[in-house]
Amino acid sequence: MAVQERIAGLGPGASLPPERRLAAELGTSRTTLRKALAELTAEGVLSSTQGSGNYVAPSKPVLMRQLTSFSDDLQAMGMTVETTLLSAEQAAADAETAAHLGIDVGASVHVLTRLRIVGGEPLALETAHLPGDLPGLAARVDESGSLYATLREDFGITITDVEDCVQTALASPEHATHLQVPTSAPLLLIDRVSRDSDGRIVEWTRSYYRGDRVRFVARGRL
Known part of the structure; x- marks a missing residue:
C-alpha cells in the first residue's frame, strides 16, 4: 500500500499532508485514500484528530x-x-x-x-x-x-x-x-x-x- 510506504519514512507523531494533497502525491482518489487511512487508524498505525489531521501513532509495545x-x-x-x-x-x-x-x-x-x-x-x-x-x-x-x-x-x-x-x-x-x-x-x-x-x-x-x-x-x- 502506497500510503504505508509513505508512513514508513515518518517517525511517531509526524503529521501526514492534507488528504487532497496526499491523494495527488500518491496518484489515488480521495475515497480510496480515506478508506486506507481509516484501516490504518483502526490498526493503530495512525491516530486521527478531528480538525487537525492524521498523525503517525507511537509504536505498539x-x-x-x-x-x-x-x-x-x-x-x-x-x-x-x-x-x-x-x-x-x-x-x-x-x-x-x-x-x-x-x-x-x-x-x-x-x-x-x-x-x-x-x-x-x-x-x-x-x-x-x-x-x-x-x-x-x-x-x-x-x-x-x-x-x-x-x-x-x-x-x-x-x-x-x-x-x-x-x-x-x-x-x-x-x-x-x-x-x-x-x-x-x-x-x-x-x-x-x-x-x-x-x-x-x-x-x-x-x-x-x-x-x-x-x-x-x-x-x-x-
Whole structure:
C-alpha cells in the first residue's frame, strides 16, 4: 500500500499532508485514500484528530504476559515505565471480588488503582485486589513501582502461576479521562488471577489497556 510506504519514512507523531494533497502525491482518489487511512487508524498505525489531521501513532509495545509484571515486561523491551498511584484502600470484598479471590464476601482486601505511563503517555489503568495481612503495601508499591517486586521482596510472596482472561471493552468516561482516549474507544480488558507456589490466590487485577498502543502476545509450547 502506497500510503504505508509513505508512513514508513515518518517517525511517531509526524503529521501526514492534507488528504487532497496526499491523494495527488500518491496518484489515488480521495475515497480510496480515506478508506486506507481509516484501516490504518483502526490498526493503530495512525491516530486521527478531528480538525487537525492524521498523525503517525507511537509504536505498539508488545506485552509479554507471562509470569512477569507489567514493569518487568516493558523494562525488558527498554521502555521506561512510570506509575501513578491513584487510590489505595482496604475494603470489604463484594461478590465479584470474593469469587475471583476465593474468599468470603465482606473479607478485607487491599485495593490499589494505578495508572501506568509509557513514553510519556498513559497506557493502562489497573486495579489490583489482594487478600491477607499486607501492612504498608500501598506505600511500598508506590515507592517501588512494581506490585510483584513488592510482594516478593517485602512479603516473601512469589507469583508462580497466572491466568489471564482477555476481552475487549469500550472506554467509559472515567477510562477516557485517565487514558486520554475518546469515550467508547476500544480497550483491551485483562482480568488476571495470580497464585503462589502453594496454589493460594495472591491477587486479582483488572487492567484496561489502550487498544491503539497494545498488542497482546501469549506464548506456549505444545
